[in-house]
Amino acid sequence: xxxxxxxxxxxxPIGWLQLSHNKGRLFxxxxxxxxxxxxxxxxxGIMGALNGSTVAPYAIIDTDIILSSQEGxxxxxxxxxxxxxxLQALGVAGVADxxxxxxxxxxxxxDDGTSVxxxxxxxxxxxxxxxxxAIAPLLSKLTLENTTLLxxxxxxxxxxxxxxxxxxxxFAFEASGQTLTAVGTMNVGGGFLADxxxxxxxxxxxxxxxxxxxxxxxxxxxxxxxxxxPETVAARLSDVLPALTVRVQTNEAAQAADLSFMSSERPxxxxxxxxxxxxxxxGLVIVYQVLxxxxxxxxxxxxxxxxxxxxxxxxLGIIFEEAIVLxxxxxxxxxxxxxxxxxxxxAVTGLPVTMDASRAILVFxxxxxxxxxxxxxxxxxxxxxxxxxxx
Amino acid sequence: xxGAPIVVSGLNxxxxxGEARKQAIFDINVTVKRGSLTILMGPSxxxxxxxxTLIGALRDIQDGSVYLxxxxxxxxxxxxxxxxxxxxxxxxxxxxxxxxxTATQNVRMGLEVHGKGNASLQRAASHHMxxxxxxxxxxxxxxxxxxxxxxxxxxxxxxxxxxxxxVLADEPTAALDKESGHTVVEMxxxxxxVRGTTTVxxxxxxxxxxxxxxxxxxxxxxxxxxxxx
Numbered sequence: 001x002x003x004x005x006x007x008x009x010x011x012x013p014i015g016w017l018q019l020s021h022n023k024g025r026l027f028x029x030x031x032x033x034x035x036x037x038x039x040x041x042x043x044x045g046i047m048g049a050l051n052g053s054t055v056a057p058y059a060i061i062d063t064d065i066i067l068s069s070q071e072g073x074x075x076x077x078x079x080x081x082x083x084x085x086x087l088q089a090l091g092v093a094g095v096a097d098x099x100x101x102x103x104x105x106x107x108x109x110x111d112d113g114t115s116v117x118x119x120x121x122x123x124x125x126x127x128x129x130x131x132x133x134a135i136a137p138l139l140s141k142l143t144l145e146n147t148t149l150l151x152x153x154x155x156x157x158x159x160x161x162x163x164x165x166x167x168x169x170x171f172a173f174e175a176s177g178q179t180l181t182a183v184g185t186m187n188v189g190g191g192f193l194a195d196x197x198x199x200x201x202x203x204x205x206x207x208x209x210x211x212x213x214x215x216x217x218x219x220x221x222x223x224x225x226x227x228x229x230p231e232t233v234a235a236r237l238s239d240v241l242p243a244l245t246v247r248v249q250t251n252e253a254a255q256a257a258d259l260s261f262m263s264s265e266r267p268x269x270x271x272x273x274x275x276x277x278x279x280x281x282x283g284l285v286i287v288y289q290v291l292x293x294x295x296x297x298x299x300x301x302x303x304x305x306x307x308x309x310x311x312x313x314x315x316l317g318i319i320f321e322e323a324i325v326l327x328x329x330x331x332x333x334x335x336x337x338x339x340x341x342x343x344x345x346x347a348v349t350g351l352p353v354t355m356d357a358s359r360a361i362l363v364f365x366x367x368x369x370x371x372x373x374x375x376x377x378x379x380x381x382x383x384x385x386x387x388x389x390x391x
Numbered sequence: 392x393x394g395a396p397i398v399v400s401g402l403n404x405x406x407x408x409g410e411a412r413k414q415a416i417f418d419i420n421v422t423v424k425r426g427s428l429t430i431l432m433g434p435s436x437x438x439x440x441x442x443x444t445l446i447g448a449l450r451d452i453q454d455g456s457v458y459l460x461x462x463x464x465x466x467x468x469x470x471x472x473x474x475x476x477x478x479x480x481x482x483x484x485x486x487x488x489x490x491x492x493t494a495t496q497n498v499r500m501g502l503e504v505h506g507k508g509n510a511s512l513q514r515a516a517s518h519h520m521x522x523x524x525x526x527x528x529x530x531x532x533x534x535x536x537x538x539x540x541x542x543x544x545x546x547x548x549x550x551x552x553x554x555x556x557x558v559l560a561d562e563p564t565a566a567l568d569k570e571s572g573h574t575v576v577e578m579x580x581x582x583x584x585v586r587g588t589t590t591v592x593x594x595x596x597x598x599x600x601x602x603x604x605x606x607x608x609x610x611x612x613x614x615x616x617x618x619x620x
Contacts, residue, residue: 012496017491021490307447307476307481308501309474309478310504390485
């Protein structure tokens with residue numbers, strides 16, 4: 001380590017030698033940084049899961065443009081839109097096809113007493129082009145009344161049920177006083193809004209949600225003609241449809257808007273964002289405390305170096321070297337512990353909490369920055385090292 | 392200029408401000424010859440340490456003039472003072488070794504400040520200096536594992552390893568036994584004769600007075616006697 005750092009810095013790695021000389025302090029400092037990393041990773045992981053589960057429903061539909069009510073917030077937190085706009089959209093140049101999308105939440109209890117809440121998507125089974133290619137071949141099975149495709153990742157659903165469905169064995173269960181029969185599976189996973197998802201025909205949907213009307217779906221999906229840009233068609237639709245009541249968004253824009261809404265307007269997004277901030281603050285304070293104490297403990301040595309002719313850049317180099325060492329040494333255990341907790345969280349909740357490289361790199365760079373800022377603040381104590389006091 | 396490495400003229404120095412302002416140095420005029428070993432003596436509070444720090448570019452010159460290696464310290468910038476200090480060797484009464492560096496690494500710090508030489512050359516030079524001071528078997532020891540005298544010898548090695556033009560020492564032999572103290576001062580004397588290294592030393596140690604070329608006595612901030620051997 002000494003050799004490596006000597007090559008790296010082109011001088012004795014005094015910062016590292018100082019830190020490693022006091023093992024107890026080094027351990028405490030590294031633990032502190034690792035803990036701060038853990039806090040940030042957990043907040044980002046859950047925030048990522050929130051984002052992931054926000055846009056996950058988009059994976060089961062296949063549309064270029066989505067028409068929604070202006071009063072809605074996201075795909076699954078929507079208000080109803082008049083079906084008449086669907087017909088009007090069909091008349092706009094570049095629109096190839098349209099289809100209604102119904103969304104509702106269906107709670108029910110399994111025979112073993114497990115309560116399950118599923119997000120139900122009602123689609124027109126004669127338009128398989130509006131569901132994901134993985135689901136489209138199964139859509140014909142839903143033409144039978146009260147049949148459904150069940151989410152493989154549904155929280156609380158016995159594995160035997162899913163295995164049976166995959167093997168071709170239907171699964172019947174009671175919901176809202178009626179019997180639903182699962183005839184196949186799709187793979188989306190649970191999120192914050194529900195334990196899983198379910199796809200039914202629009203007819204089955206309307207049967208289970210008696211207060212809903214075929215005249216008022218949640219969204220209208222729009223397929224554009226080949227070779228036409230969705231943005232161009234969306235602009236045309238915006239010109240035709242009343243802006244006060246209908247929101248016209250491309251698929252990508254709708255997903256981005258949903259993420260923006262969840263992260264900036266929903267309290268959950270704000271809370272997790274605040275958690276990230278708190279994690280960074282904890283890390284800043286811990287590193288500052290360690291570095292400033294270290295500077296205070298070595299004032300006489302620093303004053304000696306000043307007397308010998310070492311300039312301010314040398315001392316700043318030592319402190320930033322310590323900051324970098326703490327950042328690297330704290331990040332590694334923080335990352336490993338976070339990955340373990342992510343795995344535990346996935347096993348317990350089924351939330352899509354995953355550690356991707358971009359997040360790890362982002363947190364590492366953030367750790368480096370936070371440690372450097374702490375080091376910069378700690379360097380103010382160097383002014384107290386007066387070589388004249390040595391005599 | 393005279394060519395003397397240290398020329399002090401009309402030097403006055405004060406501590407404190409306002410009512411509490413107190414003069415510590417009164418009109419000192421001293422010229423130190425190249426290669427000489429000069430000892431500053433005097434009772435506690437006589438101003439000898441203050442004079443040493445002023446000569447060592449560690450305090451701002453308030454009144455008067457100090458030419459150090461042909462550079463006027465009065466009015467010099469911090470950068471100029473730092474550059475000048477690199478040409479000096481300091482030996483403190485308290486060794487002030489870095490606790491997390493080995494003896495060799497502490498000595499190397501005296502070379503690294505110049506930013507020249509590769510690591511292996513610096514290490515070899517540091518070993519050589521430690522060997523000369525009888526610390527060949529303590530090269531890789533941390534200061535915490537060295538005796539007081541050994542630490543002081545490491546501090547001497549650190550001050551001398553880069554061949555400074557001037558050595559400023561404050562009670563360098565206080566922590567050393569008679570033999571070690573004599574060895575250190577003999578080394579400084581030899582450096583003066585062979586390389587022209589100038590040494591100014593504050594000491595109360597009567598054992599080394601006979602080795603001095605010049606003894607300056609201060610009392611209450613003024614020179615009361617100035618004798619050459």
